[in-house]
Amino acid sequence: MLLTKKDGQLRLTAKGILVGIGGTFVTGLLFVRFGIFELARPTLLSMLVIVCAVAMKWELRGRVWFWAAVVILAILHLILILCVPWTARWIPAFVITPFLILDFGAMLAIIALLKRLFEKAEPKEVSHSPNAKNP
Numbered sequence: 047m048l049l050t051k052k053d054g055q056l057r058l059t060a061k062g063i064l065v066g067i068g069g070t071f072v073t074g075l076l077f078v079r080f081g082i083f084e085l086a087r088p089t090l091l092s093m094l095v096i097v098c099a100v101a102m103k104w105e106l107r108g109r110v111w112f113w114a115a116v117v118i119l120a121i122l123h124l125i126l127i128l129c130v131p132w133t134a135r136w137i138p139a140f141v142i143t144p145f146l147i148l149d150f151g152a153m154l155a156i157i158a159l160l161k162r163l164f165e166k167a168e169p170k171e172v173s174h175s176p177n178a179k180n181p
Contacts, residue, residue, distance in 0.1 A: 084134040092123040
């Protein structure tokens with residue numbers, strides 16, 4: 047299942063909003079300083095999608111495969127950012143939003159698929175009661 051009832055109940059706190067605004071500002075300044083401002087928007091939007099996906103699947107934080115998947119997805123985003131020619135000109139939100147939704151959905155689908163694969167792979171507990179049949 048991609049989305050649970052708990053996923054729809056996520057709320058951003060005031061501290062989270064301030065961290066987001068500050069992080070966006072600092073990141074933008076870094077891109078301006080190094081003369082690659084056209085990469086600021088795709089970088090920030092990729093960070094947004096990755097952070098939202100991690101926040102929605104935070105209950106998986108104790109699993110190594112989850113963090114490995116997040117790192118691989120972040121590397122794929124980085125490759126996309128570096129290989130596509132980006133513009134610093136204005137792009138309407140209605141053009142960008144469908145790509146963000148598809149990206150976010152793909153990330154959640156990949157994490158859900160990996161969860162299904164790895165949760166089935168975990169060994170089941172063996173019952174030690176005398177009446178239980180052990181395989």
